[in-house]
Structures are given as C-alpha cells and as structure tokens.
Amino acid sequence: MPVTINTFELENVKRIKAVALEPSPTGLTIIGGRNEQGKTSVLDALSWALGGEKYRPSKAQREGSVIPPSLKVTLSNGIVVERKGKNSALKVTDPNGNKSGQQLLNSFIETLALDLPQFMNATPKEKANILLRIIGVGDKLYELEHREQELYNKRHTIGQIADQKTKFAAEMEHFEGVPEIPVSASQLIAQQQEILARNGENQRMRQHKEQCDRELEQARQALDEAKRRFAQAQANAATAAKSAEDLVDESTAELEQNIAGIETLNAKIRANLDKAKAEEKAKEYSDQYAALTAEIEETCKAKYELLHGADLPLEGLSVEDGELTFNDQKWDNMSGSQQLRVATAIVRRLNPECGFVLLDKLEQMDTQTLADFGAWLEAEGLQAIATRVSDGDECSIIIEDGYSVTQKSESPAEPKTWKAGEF
Ligand SMILES: Nc1ncnc2c1ncn2[C@@H]1O[C@H](COP(=O)(O)OP(=O)(O)OP(=O)(O)O)[C@@H](O)[C@H]1O
Numbered sequence: 001m002p003v004t005i006n007t008f009e010l011e012n013v014k015r016i017k018a019v020a021l022e023p024s025p026t027g028l029t030i031i032g033g034r035n036e037q038g039k040t041s042v043l044d045a046l047s048w049a050l051g052g053e054k055y056r057p058s059k060a061q062r063e064g065s066v067i068p069p070s071l072k073v074t075l076s077n078g079i080v081v082e083r084k085g086k087n088s089a090l091k092v093t094d095p096n097g098n099k100s101g102q103q104l105l106n107s108f109i110e111t112l113a114l115d116l117p118q119f120m121n122a123t124p125k126e127k128a129n130i131l132l133r134i135i136g137v138g139d140k141l142y143e144l145e146h147r148e149q150e151l152y153n154k155r156h157t158i159g160q161i162a163d164q165k166t167k168f169a170a171e172m173e174h175f176e177g178v179p180e181i182p183v184s185a186s187q188l189i190a191q192q193q194e195i196l197a198r199n200g201e202n203q204r205m206r207q208h209k210e211q212c213d214r215e216l217e218q219a220r221q222a223l224d225e226a227k228r229r230f231a232q233a234q235a236n237a238a239t240a241a242k243s244a245e246d247l248v249d250e251s252t253a254e255l256e257q258n259i260a261g262i263e264t265l266n267a268k269i270r271a272n273l274d275k276a277k278a279e280e281k282a283k284e285y286s287d288q289y290a291a292l293t294a295e296i297e298e299t300c301k302a303k304y305e306l307l308h309g310a311d312l313p314l315e316g317l318s319v320e321d322g323e324l325t326f327n328d329q330k331w332d333n334m335s336g337s338q339q340l341r342v343a344t345a346i347v348r349r350l351n352p353e354c355g356f357v358l359l360d361k362l363e364q365m366d367t368q369t370l371a372d373f374g375a376w377l378e379a380e381g382l383q384a385i386a387t388r389v390s391d392g393d394e395c396s397i398i399i400e401d402g403y404s405v406t407q408k409s410e411s412p413a414e415p416k417t418w419k420a421g422e423f
C-alpha cells in the first residue's frame with residue numbers, strides 16, 4: 001500500500017500559528033484562504049517534516065513566536081514524524097515505538113512529491129527522460145533516435161551528392177547518330193592491307209607483261225632463228241596483254257577518310273558513354289536517398305510503437321523530439337492545470353510507495369477541472385494536499401492569519417474533506 005498522510009499538526013512554522021488537519025486518504029484535500037495567510041507555509045512545513053534538512057525553510061520559526069516550530073505528521077504506515085525543540089530535531093518513530101531517522105522516510109517518500117515545482121521547472125529534456133525512465137523504454141528510444149539522426153545525416157549527404165551528380169550528367173554533351181561503342185581502327189587497317197596486297201599482285205602482273213614484251217622484242221629480233229618460239233611468245237604476249245587489260249585498281253580513298261575521321265567519331269562515342277555512366281551514378285544515389293527515406297519512416301514507426309506500447313502514467317503522454325508531450329502538446333503549450341496533472345502523474349510513478357503529492361497554487365484549475373482532477377486522483381489511489389486562493393466549498397480547510405479557521409472559531413467544525421462530484 002502506498003504511504004499517505006493520516007494527520008498533521010503544525011505550529012509556529014513560517015506564517016503558521018497553528019494548523020491541524022486530517023486529509024482525505026485519497027483524492028484532493030484543498031487548503032484554502034486569502035493571500036499571505038499561510039497556505040504555502042503548510043506545504044513547506046510538510047516538506048521539511050518529511051523531506052529532511054534540505055527542505056528546512058530559511059526562516060523556519062514564525063516571526064513573533066518565542067516558541068520554536070513544532071511539527072507532527074502521522075503516516076498511514078504507522079510512522080510518526082516529529083520536529084520540535086530548540087533545534088527542531090527530527091524524531092521518527094516506527095509503529096513498534098522504535099526510533100528511526102530520515103533514511104527510513106527516504107525509502108518511501110518521493111522528493112518530487114514534496115517539491116513538484118522542481119519537476120515543473122526541469123528542462124523539457126529532463127522531463128522526457130524522467131518519463132522514459134519510469135516507463136522503462138529510455139534506452140531503446142535513445143537507440144532509435146540515435147539511429148534516426150544518423151539516417152537523416154546520411155540521407156542529407158546522399159541527397160547532396162545525388163543533386164550534384166544529376167546536374168553534372170545533365171550538363172555533359174551528347175551526340176546524335178553515332179555508334180554506341182568506339183570503332184576499331186585495326187579493322188579498317190586490315191581491309192587496307194588486303195587491298196594493298198591485291199594491288200601489289202597487280203603490279204607484279206604488270207611487270208610480267210613488260211617482261212613478255214621484252215621477250216617478244218627479243219623473239220622478233222631472233223625471228224629467224226626461232227619462228228616457233230616467236231609464235232609461242234607472240235601468243236603468250238597476246239594472252240598476257242588481254243589479262244592486263246581487265247585489271248582495275250581499287251581505291252583506298254574512302255578508308256583513308258574513315259581512318260582520318262575515326263578519332264573525332266570516337267571522341268563523340270566516349271562522350272556519350274561518359275554521360276550514360278554519369279546518369280547511372282546519379283540514379284544510384286537517388287535510389288539510395290529513397291531507401292534511406294523508407295528506413296527513416298520505419299524508425300519513426302518503431303519509436304511510435306515503442307512509446308504507445310508502454311505503460312504510461314497518464315493517457316496522452318508521449319515523447320517527441322526528446323521532449324515530453326501531452327496530447328501532442330509540448331510543456332510550454334500545456335495549460336497550467338494540464339501541467340499539474342502531468343507532473344502529478346509522472347511523480348506518482350517515480351516512487352509507487354509514495355502515495356501523496358503536495359500541490360501549490362491550484363487556483364489555476366477551474367471547478368470542473370478540479371472535480372475531474374480529484375476524480376482522477378481517487379481512481380489512482382493518490383492523496384493530494386493542495387493550496388488554493390479560495391474560501392469556497394471545495395476547500396477542506398481555510399487558513400486565516402496562520403490558523404485553520406476551524407481552530408480559530410468558537411465552535412470548531414469538522415474539517416471538510418472535498419470529494420469529486422460535489423460541484
Ligand atoms: N518565518 C516567518 N514568520 C512570519 N511570517 C513569515 C515567515 N516566513 C514568511 N512569512 C510571511 O508569510 C507570508 C507568506 O505565507 P504563505 O506563503 O504561506 O502564504 P500563502 O497563503 O501561500 O499566500 P499566497 O496565496 O499569496 O500564496 C508572507 O507575507 C511572508 O512574509
């Protein structure tokens with residue numbers, strides 16, 4: 001069972017002359033009164049009684065009092081806490097009547113429950129971290145956020161490279177009507193060699209004809225000595241002459257032109273290939289960018305699922321960009337009453353053994369919000385002792401000039417305990 005406050009009696013602490021109260025075991029107990037009457041002094045005194053020396057007010061003894069402060073708080077676990085005497089020394093008595101000390105109190109008292117402003121004034125990141133710690137997903141979320149940041153950075157760089165590459169590829173020259181791969185000069189040279197070889201053969205045949213002519217001439221001169229040889233030579237010469245007549249030389253002019261143009265052509269082909277390669281690179285980076293975007297979306301989804309699968313102290317709480325949110329609003333966008341509710345819910349979870357919380361300045365809640373808040377506290381089994389500038393029915397006790405009016409009046413009435421639904 002979480003520990004709550006059963007009763008307290010306070011005298012001569014700060015603005016308090018004498019205040020005693022038996023707060024409601026769960027739900028809201030409101031200490032009302034006009035300004036500067038001693039309401040906050042009651043909470044300060046309780047913080048000091050339960051939280052120890054670090055909560056001692058700078059001027060703990062009421063001005064004008066010759067009697068030192070006296071504080072007595074009885075808790076639902078039977079422990080009695082007292083401070084009295086010249087030094088306001090702490091006395092903690094357990095249910096068996098044994099003496100104990102601050103350490104025992106610290107084991108079940110959540111200091112933020114005594115000092116809610118400490119939570120309310122924490123940075124947005126600290127608040128988020130407290131929430132993540134109590135729902136036990138801090139490490140995993142940190143990992144996901146770290147991963148998400150890494151992906152964002154990587155995608156940013158890839159995006160820049162993709163843009164550069166696309167721009168570079170677009171600016172490169174492209175030639176229409178040229179082959180897709182560079183032309184080989186050796187093929188053309190081989191063709192040229194073949195033609196030259198054939199022409200060489202022609203040349204040889206021409207020389208052969210000349211030889212025959214010479215022989216004819218010799219034969220003519222030797223006509224007398226070899227008529228038969230002359231006739232033969234004449235026939236040979238005629239045949240050779242006929243063969244020579246049909247011979248036509250092939251031209252290498254076109255090939256020579258092609259060889260001359262090959263370098264220009266290949267330069268264009270290489271330019272086209274370079275452009276195609278650059279376009280491919282640009283596409284590679286664009287694809288990588290798209291893949292990273294998909295991965296970022298998945299990380300965000302994992303984060304969302306992690307938080308929404310956790311056991312939250314209050315419905316609507318979450319963490320976005322490392323900041324605590326309630327119904328998607330960051331702390332500075334929450335209303336004062338929402339801030340109080342969020343803070344109470346979170347602080348409650350910090351130490352489940354601590355069943356109460358002290359709340360100052362509840363006047364920022366209207367009566368409807370107050371009723372809703374009271375009902376929520378009751379449902380949570382949480383005791384809240386709060387102050388409010390008011391003397392309305394919602395107050396369990398009114399403080400006037402350091403006294404609870406019930407104590408001040410002639411015929412003391414029972415202190416009222418406010419319950420949800422009474423408005
Ligand atoms: N040791 C002290 N002795 C006498 N008066 C003190 C002492 N310490 C503070 N005060 C006075 O008590 C008043 C504040 O008391 P407290 O904060 O309890 O009032 P409150 O009812 O909460 O007022 P508010 O509605 O303005 O918050 C101030 O006027 C302050 O000067």
Ligand SMILES: [Mg+2]
Nearest residue numbers: 039040041387
């Ligand atoms: Mg006050």
